[in-house]
Amino acid sequence: MQNSSRSRVDPFIVMDVMEAARSAEAAGRHIIHMEVGQPGTPAPKAARASLTRAMDSDPMGYTVALGLPALRKRIAQLYGEWYNLDLNPARVVVTPGSSGAFILAFTSLFDTGARVGIGAPGYPSYRQILSALGLCPVDIQTAPENRLQPVPADLEGLSLDGLMVASPANPSGTMLNREALSALMEAAAGQGAAFISDEIYHGIEYEAKAVSALEISDACYVINSFSKYFSMTGWRIGWMVVPEDHVRVIERLAQNLFICPPHVSQLAALAAMGCTDELQDNMDVYRTNRTLMLEGLPEAGFDRIAPPDGAFYVYADVSAHTKDSRAFASEILEKAGVAVTPGLDFDPIRGAQTLRFSYARSTEDIREGLERLKTFMAARVTSLA
DSSP states (O other), X not given: OOOOGGGOOOOXXXXXXXXXXXXXXXXXXXXXXXXXXXXXXXXXXXXXXXXXXXXXXXXXXXXXXXXXXXXXXXXXXXXXXXXOOOOOGGGEEEESHHHHHHHHHHHHHOOTTOEEEEEESOOHHHXXXXXXXXXXXEEEEOOGGGTTOOOGGGGTTOOOSEEEEESSOTTTOOOOOHHHHHHHHHHHHHTTOEEEEEOTTTTOBSSSOOOOGGGTOSSSEEEEESSSTTOOGGGOOEEEEOOGGGHHHHHHHHHHHTSSSOHHHHHHHHHHTTOXXXXXXXXXHHHHHHXXXXXXXXXXXXXXXXXXXXXXXXXXXXXXXXXXXXXXHHHHHHHHOEEOEXXXXXXXXXGGGEEEEEOOSOHHHHXXXXXXXXXXXXXXXXXXX
């Protein structure tokens, strides 16, 4: 049998790095994980306890395709708490992670061959999911002077059917302020392009609150997830907010593609939304780690970075050290015992000269990882002298 042309997507390189790190650990090495984009903490305690209780009395069968009504209502409430928005819960769609939301959004909004703009560097699965669905991802090469975020001038002449942005972004952690986000939404509307806002790192911000696209217009899709701020990556539960006249379209797709999101994960997510104190404790760790990274990475020789506004990543230009970030990441893993992600995942054109460092793990790990990087880079400079 032959495979379809749609199946010819690139590998997710960070997953290969994770496997290499796992193999090293299986061989007895202690590896510091700065590659993986997930919290080092489990789901909040109350979420786990709530699920334990529910499992004794609930058969955990199918839910409705759009998700548990109580969870949709609680997510809508979150928009009041975070953004002072009065959101109709009927517009909330619970999904099997943000990945399920991407599939639903792209399938709902675009026909085969549609051109969808995505910022580069950006989350690699945007490109691969679009390609697998027969759509055309259009990389928008963002500029360092724009803190690696797209600006309206970047859209000129692209003839887009859709535009997807992320703020805070992966891999850079940079954010769009209200003016910048509004300008992008207006530019997309001027081309007749649908606008999708990936907001899965909202809640993980440092010096300013992230702006939701819903604060600017209802004529957009907003995607979020319980993976990052709520520390529930493996639970595969997310959500999407869509215009009211799109809900039934999404519902029909969700019924057929997924039946429903995982019931157990929905119950845990509902409980997690009340765990503010524990989640803010996690944020205190990220704040400490961010400070350590912004001080320690330049000391190690990684000084060409855009300080992150949110998320838990630092994206570094390492062109002074290598022209092959994948080989460089392998060398760092082998010699320093630190797993980092080569930028090729995020930017096929410029990613050979960039690395992403995650600081989502414990502060102890971050300190140890930075010391290892300093030692490695000092030895490398000496050997190349």
